Amino acid sequence: MAAGLGADGDPVLDAWGGFRDAARTLPWERDTIVNVWSTTKTMVALCALLLADRGELELDAPVAGYWPEFAAAGKGEVRVRHLLGHTAGLPDWGRPITAAELYDGPAVTAALAAPAPAWEPGTVAGYHAVTFGFLLGEVIARVSGRSVGRFFADEVAAPLGADFHIGLAAEHDHRVAELVPDPTGDSPDGFPVGVSDANTAAWRRAEIPAINGHGNARSVALVQSVLACGGSVGGKRLLSAAGAERVFDEQFAGTDLVLGQPIRWGLGYRLENRTCSWGGWGGSVVLADAEQRMAVAYTMNQVLWQDGYGRGLEVVFAAYDGLVS
Numbered sequence: 001m002a003a004g005l006g007a008d009g010d011p012v013l014d015a016w017g018g019f020r021d022a023a024r025t026l027p028w029e030r031d032t033i034v035n036v037w038s039t040t041k042t043m044v045a046l047c048a049l050l051l052a053d054r055g056e057l058e059l060d061a062p063v064a065g066y067w068p069e070f071a072a073a074g075k076g077e078v079r080v081r082h083l084l085g086h087t088a089g090l091p092d093w094g095r096p097i098t099a100a101e102l103y104d105g106p107a108v109t110a111a112l113a114a115p116a117p118a119w120e121p122g123t124v125a126g127y128h129a130v131t132f133g134f135l136l137g138e139v140i141a142r143v144s145g146r147s148v149g150r151f152f153a154d155e156v157a158a159p160l161g162a163d164f165h166i167g168l169a170a171e172h173d174h175r176v177a178e179l180v181p182d183p184t185g186d187s188p189d190g191f192p193v194g195v196s197d198a199n200t201a202a203w204r205r206a207e208i209p210a211i212n213g214h215g216n217a218r219s220v221a222l223v224q225s226v227l228a229c230g231g232s233v234g235g236k237r238l239l240s241a242a243g244a245e246r247v248f249d250e251q252f253a254g255t256d257l258v259l260g261q262p263i264r265w266g267l268g269y270r271l272e273n274r275t276c277s278w279g280g281w282g283g284s285v286v287l288a289d290a291e292q293r294m295a296v297a298y299t300m301n302q303v304l305w306q307d308g309y310g311r312g313l314e315v316v317f318a319a320y321d322g323l324v325s
Contacts, residue, residue: 002017002028006225008294035198042286045268049239070138078117091127102130102193105134105207166212180303188305231243276290282305
């Protein structure tokens, strides 16, 4: 496991420990990275915010303006902000999908252009657990001419020196921690992939931009410090102050139809007060606090279904305790 936090973009705590294999024979090293599941969504959302800040992506524009095929089946009025706010009405493909299908990004992305939305876009939210990355990733690709993984690597990870990857090159395989499944099973009912899928080379090579980002708490906190610190970290400005503030533009407040719980969605993040956050299946989490100018992240390889987020939240709460002690 690993935990990291930073204030004003500077690391305050950078801790790691435990083992990176189920047999508990390989120690977790400083440069160990791991699949963080849906914490990857925060990286994709940041890419969209960056393009919007540059004036290359209009958040109120129809998605079909960038991706003409997407207009099929009455989706002509789906806006880019609907994708970011989980209100587009495309939480799945309308049929079961396999992990192997997800490795063919162009095919599964094209398949999302065909169906009608499950609800009137912009009216309600339903967490787009896997489709989020393919939908936004295609818009980012159409605007930038690069896949979302390549765009992130060039425009976010490289300037910041962040060890985070959407689509992992083979040269990094030796650093990847093996995900350890929950004792109760490989995956929850209804989810198209399991821990065993994520432990394969095929998974790592693919760009599944909602759920297969690889990094550690240090890199996750570093990247998301951009939003905590008004767009600039370590002397590198990725966003204007107004561009960073845009994350707090509320897209939905109420009960999410898929999650079945109350939530405030901003532009790609869960909102609460002056924080934007999200977490990954099984327990990873990241929170950026624009008031405290602090980002906190936690990553791990032991997946837990019932109380997976409890471990990361303990790190978050400890960070706040440190502010007042």
